Amino acid sequence: MVIIWEKPFKLGGTIGDIEGMPFVEAFRQFQFKAKRENFCNIHVSLVPQPNATGEQKTKPTQNSVRALRGLGLSPDLIVCRSAKPIEMAVKEKISMFCHVEPEQVIFIHDVSSTYRVPILLEEQGIIKYFKQRLNLPIDDQPSDLLMKWKKMACRYERLLKVCSIALVGKYTKLSDCYASVFKALEHSALAINYKLDLMYIDSTELEHSTEAENSVKYHQAWHKLCKADGILVPGGFGIRGTEGKLQAISWARTKKKPFLGVCLGMQLAVVEFARNCLNWEDANSTEFDPDTKNPVVIDMPEHNPGDMGGTMRLGKRRTVFKTENSVLRKLYGDETFVEERHRHRYEVNPELTDCFEEKGLKFVGHDTEGNRMEIIELENHPYFVGVQFHPEFSSRPMKPSPPYLGLLLAATGTLNAYLQRGCKLSPSDSYSDLSDDSSPEKDFPYSDTS
Incomplete structure (x- = not known):
């Protein structure tokens, strides 16, 4: 330790x-x-x-x-x-x-980037010290992984192409609240040889109430959203700012902008689709409206509604893909299931999913029992994906999170080519200058604790 x-x-x-x-x-x-x-x-x-x-x-x-x-x-x-x-x-x-x-x-x-810090540590003998001090089974020679890391750090400083992602949330004044999301996006951008331009947008500033109170803020927020290459709505709690998030999701869906919704972001994508595609005008989550006639997002069945004590679904859980024709399944290496970490107490109402799927919003990933909706994908859209879990928690510099990587690929217009190559990066945008592999390392030795 x-x-x-x-x-x-x-x-x-x-x-x-x-x-x-x-x-x-x-x-x-x-x-x-x-x-x-x-x-x-x-x-x-x-x-x-x-x-x-x-x-x-x-x-x-x-x-x-x-x-x-x-x-x-x-x-x-x-x-x-x-x-x-x-x-x-x-x-x-x-x-x-x-x-x-x-x-x-x-x-x-x-230093020029945080990726240089491990190199400084290694150059001063910290690996050798740990080997002796803790009796670790480490080779004296620099590992291939370290060499790849050094080349990755150099590559990070040479990035020229820029991809802009709009992060629409309500904690944007404290960007550290989204630190893991930012890093997951940065890992993915680096993997495809792009520099990340992350634009934080306060979701409340996209709402019509802001237009009446401060039209400058309203139009500035919408200007940033419109010029973004991709849109991300992360997790969160509480009703404040949800209407602005719904507006951003609607924009992404109708304008075919690449979109990723995480946790609450996925739930709101379901709410937005219900209101505007199924014409359920009062569709909502019971978190925000317990009396809604169309509760498309509900308290988890095993918990008492309104009881907030110890009711969250936490830790690593298995998500099973229900179809082979899934973008996210391909991004995960065509695995039949994935294990990602969760942190939520509300989820999509399983009794209403048939109505969504008839209109093209597919629930392609469920839990092992098939009762919890874990992944959504919208048909005929460049990239409209929602996940109930938090994939950013397992993203690593040389192993980017597949949902985030998909968002960056779609935002840069390279997703289809990536899928057609069997989820391998092109020679010009790959890690080929870092390793012998043509794709981000699948077996990068990081543990994921729940």
Whole structure:
């Protein structure tokens, strides 16, 4: 187990409130139960460089290490963050006053992309250190995976083509709320040799009420939506902003813009289709209107409506494809089922699905019992897909999430060619410069915990 501590300290200020962290004592005790050969403590500290002197200051690191040791935890590695590369004299000073060997002090300065950080770590011997410290079965020679990663980092900095995706949500003022979604989109864009232009759109600004209150915001939001190459509606809770999301979904469906709906995004795609294609004007989710006459999205049957305590469906679950003629099935490598992580308490009403399928909205993925609708696809559309699960949680830099990859492929006009090649990237847009494979690695060694 590797424990990473990161605590900011202001130059000339106090040590801070690390003493108030209740988990510090838990880890102090845990290190003895886990034994030293199974426990590695990494302390991350800022090395500031004030403009007045230009000197890199080590006091914050010294103070934070001292505070941590006073609480019974000694760092095995000290990772120093800085704006510019740290001088060797600074490394030796930290080593001396923090009582660690020089090779236990690692420097991470600002780099062109986060993909450069693992390379910096490897160059300073962190893999060799872990091998010795934790007795890990790692080869001394750089692995093929590391070489591919280095080439991928270089490729990321050479991207010229741009693909714009509109993310329509209600937490857009706090973009970290969609961090996993952003990364999944970025992984997919990188896989096809595109730079991602992610445009955050507050869904409330697409609503007619905003047009009356602030027409400038309304028209700016719609301008961004209209110029986007693809549209994504992510998960969320609560009624605020749902009408704006429905407007965005309707635009994607009628204008044949590539669309991906995740969790609530899929549920709202069903609501929008019911209202505008089945003419069920009051169709809704019972989350927003418990008395709707057409409850196309309902509380999960095993839960009591209105009871929010411990009622979410969580963790990795299996989704079974019900047809071979499914875009998403092909994107998943023609698997008969997939396992993805869930986080929801509402789902599509299974009693009404026949009405949707007669009009072209197909429920191509169900749970193992066939009662829960997991994946939707719209016929005669470049890419109109909704998933009840959260595929962004399992996306990785060299293994992009298939639903997100499909959205980027459709947004760049390359989805059909990709499918016709048996889901292999073209030589010009593939990972062929990174590996011997012509498609993103299917067996990339990442675990997915629920």
